[in-house]
Amino acid sequence: MAKSFRQSQTFLHTWSGLLLGWLLFLVFITGTIAFYREGVNRWMHPEMARVEQPYQLLDKTQHYLEKHAPDAMSWFITMPNRNDAGSFTFWTPQPDSPDATGYWLDNSARIGSNTDPAHLRPSRGGEFFYRFHFDLHYMPVIWARWLVGLAAMMMLVAICSGVVAHKKIFKDFFTFRRHKGQRTWLDGHNATAVLALPFHLMITYTGLVTLMAMLMPWAIVANYENTRAIQNELFPSADGVEPTGKRMDMVPLSTLVHDAEEKLGMKAGTLMISNPGDEMARVTIRISGAEQLDSRTPSIVYNAVTGREIWRSPPPGGAAVTTGAMIGLHAARFSGETLRFLYFLAGVAGTIMVGSGLIMWTVKRREKLPDPTxxxxxxxxxxxxxxxxxxxxxxxxxxxxxxxxxxxxxxxxxxxxxxxxxxxxxxxxxxxxxxxxxxxxxxxxxxxxxxxxxxxxxxxxxxxxxxxxxxxxxxxxxxxxxxxxxxxxxxxxxxxxxxxxxxxxxxxxxxxxxxxxxxxxxxxxxxxxxx
Amino acid sequence: MTGLLFILCVIAFGFFGLADKKHHQTRFEQRPSPERSHRMRRIGWILLAFSFPVSIAAEGWIYGPVLWSGMVMCSAGVVFLMLNFLPETVKWLDPGHKE
Structure with missing residues (x-):
């Protein structure tokens, strides 16, 4: 008997879900926790007090870096805010420096208002869960992203085939048959899947968008000579400058942050200082991703010695804003307390959906086993x-x-x-x-x-x-x-x-x-x- | 405003859920006529439609739609849990329903 379309979609749903389901479970559970990555950062650094004076803390971070990494090629500082565990900073030492281990975390510190970085318990905190859900662990990140990208594509297939296979999707919207074994598992799986279906579709599709340049590079390859060409077009930046070797003091970074926040009307997120302490020192201040839906936020470049603005990011084009908004929807950095909690609940539903699907495969087949033992x-x-x-x-x-x-x-x-x-x-x-x-x-x-x-x-x-x-x-x-x-x-x-x-x-x-x-x-x- | 939005969506899904034959039977002790189900679903849709401008009022045109979809999903879940897990002794007395 020829299979109906619905039956073939059921087959597709079962196997696209099962084969990558275990990886998807890991991605879902860590991704859901990552919605509260700053909170977990704070939880895992219990000795750090909540940030009350962000600009003072920024200056403290600057002093720390001037003392511990004065000759670095660049410094990177996350602007401290009330939600995060102080200010996280890392720096790139000169290639010939003994500190140049090649692993960026070796040259990093977390600066708190009441803590000394040397005595702080080192922990990756919530950042581990964020990174893991696309970089996994113990493997080159490219392998991980290909695996996760493949899993996400299968997830999208599973969602679409699941909707098609679900014959009475509206009729059974509120159905939950209890104590009925396999049917109960099905109803639970359907409930977590259908009730949060918009979220599942969105998070899977936008997740693929974050990896799209890697997964489907052909449009880029066909139109650009090299990655630098498209990088410059998509993400324009000020020209890099070589250090002259002449040491000069930089202005306090907090004054530049105030200036940038005033000019752009939004809070700063990160600072990147190239050639710190040099005559040619530059500071790139980037607006926080929490300030808008588009994750690709505007930035201003300053001369760090004079404090004058040198360059400002141009307004992005329509396609760039669309991508940025999709990535913003995925990462939910813009969300306040209510929306973030809703994202979290939807993530929990998704995790249960994947887990119950995996278990349901065994529940269904156990009934058909000739010898259950x-x-x-x-x-x-x-x-x-x-x-x-x-x-x-x-x-x-x-x-x-x-x-x-x-x-x-x-x-x-x-x-x-x-x-x-x-x-x-x-x-x-x-x-x-x-x-x-x-x-x-x-x-x-x-x-x-x-x-x-x-x-x-x-x-x-x-x-x-x-x-x-x-x-x-x-x-x-x-x-x-x-x-x-x-x-x-x-x-x-x-x-x-x-x-x-x-x-x-x-x-x-x-x-x-x-x-x-x-x-x-x-x-x-x-x-x-x-x- | 967000709280109002939540309550509105819960009531909307409450109408959808109770329009379902089985849940109506459990909570009103009689099966709904097709017209009654149809009426209840229509009220649900109207309430849901009305909740959209409420979400815009709560969070503006950019974040409002995001909040709306989140609230719709959350309230659907809340109603699902209530209808399926509240003990069957919790019922509504409905004097308006014909015997």
Whole structure:
């Protein structure tokens, strides 16, 4: 019998979702956390006070750089603001300098108003989750972006084919059949997918847009001789200047920031200082991405010695603004508290959508297995990968948060070690997923995750690290919100673990008892996903 | 304004959700006639349409549409959870409905 269009779309949806689903789960969970990357930065640097005087802190950062990196080729400073953990800065040493390790983070510091960068616990904080969701980890970023780009393309296929395959998409909008096994999983997967469908479509498509030059370069290759040509056209910049070698003092950077903010009417986001301390020092002040929907913000270049404006970015063309707006929609930097929380909720829905889809594959096929105690290899593989990824990676994230609290501040390579603990825990979880029966590996891993997440806010109170009572009293809702989220997700994980531990498949047991001695009754054929 | 927007969207989806035969049966203890379902859905659409200018008033022409889509999705989710997870003993008494 020829397959109907809907049936072929169902097939496409199943396989585009399954094959890249595990990677997509990782991207979704870290991307969702990344909506609060500044908050997690602050959470993971508990000794830093909230920034109250950004311009003073900028000057302090300038003094730090003048003292520790006076001969650098360039400095990069993120403008401190109330939401972030102080001011983050990194610099590019001269090529012949002993500091030139090739790894940019080696020459970086986080400057706080009440902290000395030398004594601050190094941590990647929320930046890890942001970077991971497209650069992954432990691999060259180009490989990671190709993988994530491929996964995102499959995600788009999965979304569109899922909509086509879903026969009664409006009729079943509010449907949730409880205690019906496979049908319940389907309804849950459909709910998280359809109710937040605009978000899923937007985030996937705009995510692809951020990688579009890499994924589909042919229009560029056909029209431009080299990447520099299109870079100059898309992202015009002031001409670079060579340092003369004559040392001269620079004006305080905060005065330039004031000037730029006044001229453009928006808050500054980053500063890039080339040839610092030289006669030819230049400062490029770029407006913060939080100030507009278009992520490609305007910039002004100043002569750092005289403080005079040298160059201003021209207004972008229509295509550039369209791209910038799409990237802005994806990154949500423009969002205030309400919208950011809505983005976060939608991200959680997306994570559940991917996870429930992966699990549903095994639930559906378990019913069709000739011998449920001895499934075929593919079933084993998917089932164990599900546990290892969904439960294991969640435990890894919880472990990383704990590592941030427990690792000593002066540990060598502390920031990397924190992250290594995520992967170590994930690795151990994967081994558990191989060794234990899935019912028990799910239970143990979710139980551990839940316990780890739930107890963290209490540790914060005990160790006086921005515990809930003090953050709520101070009206610091970002930090309080993270602790509350830890409590909520911790409880959810424990509830899931208990549910799985107590689960008994009722029908199978009753039917087995009824059919003792009789020929086995065939299970009713599982319906297609759209029904 | 944002709070008003949220309430408006929740009520709109409330109408959509309760127009569904099964949920109407659970909460009103009788199945809806096709005209009643149709009427309820129409009210839902009107409320949803009205929520769009409210979102523009809340956040302007650029961020307003973004807020609107976020609120629509969120309120749909809230109504979904309420209709499916509030105990079945929570019902509405509807004197206007013909027996």
């Amino acid at each position: 001895r499934p075929h290899f593919g079933f084993h593989l998917v089932e164990r990968l599900n546990v290892a990824t969904i439960a294991g990676f969640s435990l890894g994230i919880a472990a990383m948060f704990w590592a941030n609290r427990l690792l000593p501040a002066d540990l060598a390579n502390r920031a990397d070690t924190e992250i290594n603990w995520l992967f170590i825990s994930w690795g151990i979880s994967a081994l558990l997923a191989l060794a234990l029966r899935p019912k028990w590996s799910w239970t143990v891993l979710f139980g551990l995750t839940g316990a780890a997440l739930f107890t963290l806010p209490f540790y914060n109170i005990l160790a006086d690290m921005n515990g809930l009572p003090s953050t709520i009293a101070a009206g610091d809702w970002v930090l309080a919100g993270i602790d509350i989220s830890l409590l909520v997700f911790g409880m959810a994980a424990i509830a899931i673990a208990l549910r799985i531990a107590r689960y008994r498949p009722p029908e199978r047991r009753r039917r087995a008892l009824r059919n003792k001695g009789k020929t086995p009754v065939p299970e009713t054929l599982a319906p297609e996903p759209a029904e």
